[in-house]
Amino acid sequence: MVTTIQISEDLQQELANRKMFAKETYEDVIWDLIEDTKELSEETKRNIKIAEQQIKEGKTVSLEEVKKKLRL
Numbered sequence: 001m002v003t004t005i006q007i008s009e010d011l012q013q014e015l016a017n018r019k020m021f022a023k024e025t026y027e028d029v030i031w032d033l034i035e036d037t038k039e040l041s042e043e044t045k046r047n048i049k050i051a052e053q054q055i056k057e058g059k060t061v062s063l064e065e066v067k068k069k070l071r072l
Contacts, residue, residue, distance in 0.1 A: 005051070
């Protein structure tokens with residue numbers, strides 16, 4: 001079901017400012033905001049912990065090293 005909601009001009013401007021590209025719909029912007037407030041999945045939490053550990057152990061590669069390796 002499609003419906004219309006009434007929002008203030010301030011909120012409309014805020015939503016417009018959050019658009020990633022001009023043709024992005026307000027619905028997409030709102031879905032992105034909702035997604036940002038959801039709890040991370042267990043898999044994502046595990047991946048973050050692994051990445052944090054790798055950083056602590058110095059297992060990182062600088063952007064310059066990546067560019068050099070990829071000849072960019």
